[in-house]
Amino acid sequence: AQSVTQLDSQVPVFEEAPVELRCNYSSSVSVYLFWYVQYPNQGLQLLLKYLSGSTLVKGINGFEAEFNKSQTSFHLRKPSVHISDTAEYFCAVSWQGGGNKLTFGTGTQLKVEL
Amino acid sequence: EAGVTQFPSHSVIEKGQTVTLRCDPISGHDNLYWYRRVMGKEIKFLLHFVKESKQDESGMPNNRFLAERTGGTYSTLKVQPAELEDSGVYFCASSSRGLEETQYFGPGTRLLVL
Numbered sequence: 452a453q454s455v456t457q458l459d460s461q462v463p464v465f466e467e468a469p470v471e472l473r474c475n476y477s478s479s480v481s482v483y484l485f486w487y488v489q490y491p492n493q494g495l496q497l498l499l500k501y502l503s504g505s506t507l508v509k510g511i512n513g514f515e516a517e518f519n520k521s522q523t524s525f526h527l528r529k530p531s532v533h534i535s536d537t538a539e540y541f542c543a544v545s546w547q548g549g550g551n552k553l554t555f556g557t558g559t560q561l562k563v564e565l
Numbered sequence: 566e567a568g569v570t571q572f573p574s575h576s577v578i579e580k581g582q583t584v585t586l587r588c589d590p591i592s593g594h595d596n597l598y599w600y601r602r603v604m605g606k607e608i609k610f611l612l613h614f615v616k617e618s619k620q621d622e623s624g625m626p627n628n629r630f631l632a633e634r635t636g637g638t639y640s641t642l643k644v645q646p647a648e649l650e651d652s653g654v655y656f657c658a659s660s661s662r663g664l665e666e667t668q669y670f671g672p673g674t675r676l677l678v679l
Contacts, residue, residue, distance in 0.1 A: 455607075483665060494569065494656065495608075495670035502665050541608065550621040551596060551660070552610040553668060 453478040453549065455542050457556035464532055465564055472527040472559045474516075474542030484525040485543040485553065486516055495541065501525065512536070537563045567591070569671035571657050577677045583645040586674045588657030590639070596620075596660040597640050598668060599632060603653040611655075614640060647678045 454477045464470045476482060483502050487495040499510025506518040516527045525542060539560050543553040570589045578584050590597045599611040611630070612622040616637035625632070629648070634640040644651050654675050658668040 487670070492672070494672040495658075497667050497669075500667065543608075550623075551613055551668075552598070552621060552624070553600075553608075554610070555600075555608040557607045 453480075453482065453544055453546055453554050455544055455554055455556035457542055457559050459559050460557065461560045461562065463562045463564060466534055467531050469530050470528065470532050470536075470561065472540050472542075472561065474525045474527065474556060476523050476525065476542075476544050478523070478544065478546055480546050480548060482544045482546045484516075484518060485545075486510065486514070486525070486527050487541045487543060488538045489541065489558075490538045498527070498540070532561070532563050534563050534565070536561060569657055569659055569669050571655075571671040571674050573674060574672065575675045575677075577679065578647055579679055580649055581646045583643065584647055584676060586642045586644075586655050586657075586676070588640045588642070588671060590657070590659030591661075591669055594659035594661050594669075595637070596662070596666070596668075597634060598658040598660075599640070599642055600656040600658065600670075601653050602656065602673075603650075608656065611642075644676075647676075649678050652676055652678045 456475045485500045486498040499508045501508045501518045509515045542556040572587045597614040602608040610624040613620045614634045631643045654673040656673045658670045660666040660668045
């Protein structure tokens, strides 16, 4: 069965500092990878996704993620965070033969401080 | 273009009562999904409709949950009778086609069973 691990439940960071949110997955088949963000009192919004091709994926709001097949990781990065990036971030996977359903990690709460 | 909408935004009910959640997908999206996040846990898949047909209901927890999508437009998720462990946030998502397509999420319905 496929699974997603987000080891960091909370990540505090100062404004303008870089940040990396970690995501590892477990799967015996090829996967598609997603990062979603949930701002307070809002629904989930897609930040970026990896389907195939270049392993470095750029998303909205200056975020990017790199697919590393050998390490089964899809870490999310931003070189300089802003207060408005404070939100909960979810890594998710789907896979061929798994239907369309997404399997999510437990989420990482990013708190950006002044 | 309107996004995915969900009603109600919040619901507080007593154990044993019935609650019906509604989801209106993005117009033209054949795929509709229900997910649930119990407090402190990951977002979990419940079921997937393609038009009015249930494509995958492997995540439905038990027969107290009934989902419908009459006419292939909006969907309802009924919980009858509700139990304490049903508390959580219920998300609906929709997508236009299949596996690679982005799932667009609604803001969720926060259900509290007392």
